Amino acid sequence: MSDDPIDPRLTMQAALDGELDTAAQAAFERQLADDPELAADYARHRALQNALRTKISRAAAPAALRARLDALSSPAARKPAPPRVLRRDFMQMAAALAVGLGLGGGATLLALGPRNPDVVDALITAHRRALLSGTPVDIASNDRHNVRPWFDARIAISPPAPDLAAQGFPLIGGRVDVIGGAPAPTLVYRLGAHIVSVTALPASGPSLQTAGDAGFHALSWRAAGFTFCAVSDADRHELDGFVEAFKAAITNETGP
Amino acid sequence: MPHLDDAYAFARWLTGNATDAEDVVQEACLRALNGIGAYAGGNARAWLLAIVRNTTFTWLARNRPKALVLTDDLEAAEGSAPAQDTTTPETDLIARADEALLQAAVAGLPTQYRETLVLREFNGLSYRDIADVTGVAVGTVMSRLARARALLIERIGKEMA
Numbered sequence: 041m042s043d044d045p046i047d048p049r050l051t052m053q054a055a056l057d058g059e060l061d062t063a064a065q066a067a068f069e070r071q072l073a074d075d076p077e078l079a080a081d082y083a084r085h086r087a088l089q090n091a092l093r094t095k096i097s098r099a100a101a102p103a104a105l106r107a108r109l110d111a112l113s114s115p116a117a118r119k120p121a122p123p124r125v126l127r128r129d130f131m132q133m134a135a136a137l138a139v140g141l142g143l144g145g146g147a148t149l150l151a152l153g154p155r156n157p158d159v160v161d162a163l164i165t166a167h168r169r170a171l172l173s174g175t176p177v178d179i180a181s182n183d184r185h186n187v188r189p190w191f192d193a194r195i196a197i198s199p200p201a202p203d204l205a206a207q208g209f210p211l212i213g214g215r216v217d218v219i220g221g222a223p224a225p226t227l228v229y230r231l232g233a234h235i236v237s238v239t240a241l242p243a244s245g246p247s248l249q250t251a252g253d254a255g256f257h258a259l260s261w262r263a264a265g266f267t268f269c270a271v272s273d274a275d276r277h278e279l280d281g282f283v284e285a286f287k288a289a290i291t292n293e294t295g296p
Numbered sequence: 297m298p299h300l301d302d303a304y305a306f307a308r309w310l311t312g313n314a315t316d317a318e319d320v321v322q323e324a325c326l327r328a329l330n331g332i333g334a335y336a337g338g339n340a341r342a343w344l345l346a347i348v349r350n351t352t353f354t355w356l357a358r359n360r361p362k363a364l365v366l367t368d369d370l371e372a373a374e375g376s377a378p379a380q381d382t383t384t385p386e387t388d389l390i391a392r393a394d395e396a397l398l399q400a401a402v403a404g405l406p407t408q409y410r411e412t413l414v415l416r417e418f419n420g421l422s423y424r425d426i427a428d429v430t431g432v433a434v435g436t437v438m439s440r441l442a443r444a445r446a447l448l449i450e451r452i453g454k455e456m457a
Contacts, residue, residue: 050438053445057416059423080387084449087390092402092417092448095395101304105318109300109325160338 048078056085062288159220159241160269164256166217166226167237167271176235177213177228187214191225199225199240200264202289209236209282231282234274238286240266259283263290299341300325302419303348309414310352312403316360324351342425349411349429385453393452401451409444412437 048071054060055068072079170176179190184201192198195216203211212228217239227238243265257279260269270286272279303324307317328347393401402410408430415421415429427434 047439047442049442050435053438053441054423057423057441081384083387084384084390085445087387088445088449088452089417091390091393091398095393096398096402096418097395098301098418099305099308099314099317101300101321102314102318105304105321106300108322 052078052082052085055082056089061291062284063291160258160260162219163217163237163239163269163271164258166219166239167256170215170217170226170228170237171235171273176215176237178215180213182211182213184211187211187227190214191216195223195225197223197225197240199227199266199268200290200293201227202286202293204229204282204285204289207285207289208232209285229282231272231274231278234272234278236270236272236274236279236282238268238270240268243267261287263287264293299344302341303344305418306345306411306414307348307352309402309418310349310407310411311356311360316355320352320355321348323355324348327351338428339425341419342421342429345415345419345421346429346431385449385456389456390449390452393456397452397455398448401448401455404451405444405447409440409447412440413444413448416441 051060051064051068051071055065060068072082179187181187181190182205184203187201188198191214201211201214205211209229209231212230212235214228215226216223217226217237218224219239219241224239224241227240229236229238243262256271256273257276258269258271259279260267261283262268268286270279270283272282274282300321303321304317307320307324308314311317311320324344324347327350328344402413405413411430412426415426416423421429423434423437426437430437432440
């Protein structure tokens with residue numbers, strides 16, 4: 041996490057868009073209280089955002105366009121699913137598109153950011169397997185002072201394991217997943233009726249994409265020398281809340 | 297067909313025109329299909345919007361060369377007038393702006409600011425996803441949003457004065 045001083049004008053955008061973590065949001069709110077000019081500017085921005093979102097009616101795709109695209113998918117001859125593991129919403133899109141069109145060579149390559157589907161897939165699979173096995177943890181403990189030494193002893197990696205019980209996310213324990221052929225420490229927290237697996241991967245690896253797959257969400261961020269990835273079947277909003285609390289706790293632990 | 301409304305709304309703002317948006321979205325969907333092999337996980341909506349964006353710019357360059365103004369030097373292009381120089385409108389004045397004025401103000405933004413703002417406010421993408429779709433750093437997303445919003449507030453102030 042970068043703690044460089046950042047242009048307050050930019051912080052204000054992030055505050056408007058809910059992109060600040062809890063600690064930064066609190067700091068921004070203190071700034072607002074102290075600086076009437078900033079507060080006035082923030083109020084103008086809020087009014088603008090509100091006006092844009094409520095007054096501009098959203099253009100829905102015309103029925104004719106939808107019909108044309110649907111027509112491409114009407115023949116019964118469905119293509120077999122692509123061999124790769126694709127995410128469900130994309131599968132639907134692909135199914136709608138793929139049918140009736142000559143697929144094959146000449147793929148249009150598009151310049152997209154780096155992606156790492158295999159790692160995210162592996163993380164989601166590990167989480168699901170843990171759920172199915174009925175024992176999502178190898179060491180069951182709500183005390184992080186037990187969980188960290190346990191990781192350290194087994195795989196010589198000890199990621200931060202913040203205590204989030206006060207925020208409503210008690211630690212359940214830890215387990216070791218194997219991601220990309222290497223052991224990876226995974227912390228397990230409770231989130232309401234769901235559980236969250238937080239895997240710590242070396243920060244030297246590629247960054248991961250946020251993904252949703254068959255009801256599972258994977259959110260990734262970097263902190264304290266790790267690339268963390270949280271996987272859960274909780275809804276996205278709840279998982280976001282958890283991730284924010286986790287980030288804030290690590291920031292507090294490792295110092296500003 | 298998931299994300300079609302998103303794709304259309306985005307194309308509508310980028311092209312500024314309903315008919316063009318339809319053409320672009322249809323072409324983008326075909327390209328998405330052909331590009332299926334290039335899809336490598338992640339947010340499918342952001343992936344489709346990135347294709348819509350690329351398709352739009354190719355399409356505009358081919359069919360509406362005059363409409364497509366992309367510049368690396370945005371500050372110079374807009375005359376780099378700091379918003380502070382003009383009178384800033386009161387909050388309730390902004391709240392009273394009507395749809396036509398807001399539409400015109402957004403449509404009048406330089407392309408890079410417009411696409412960033414639209415992805416955020418009308419498509420609801422996160423900064424990370426906007427950065428992926430538009431191919432810039434998250435910090436650039438933030439500064440473009442800041443500039444876009446400042447320009448909108450300025451414009452509303454002028455129009456309603």
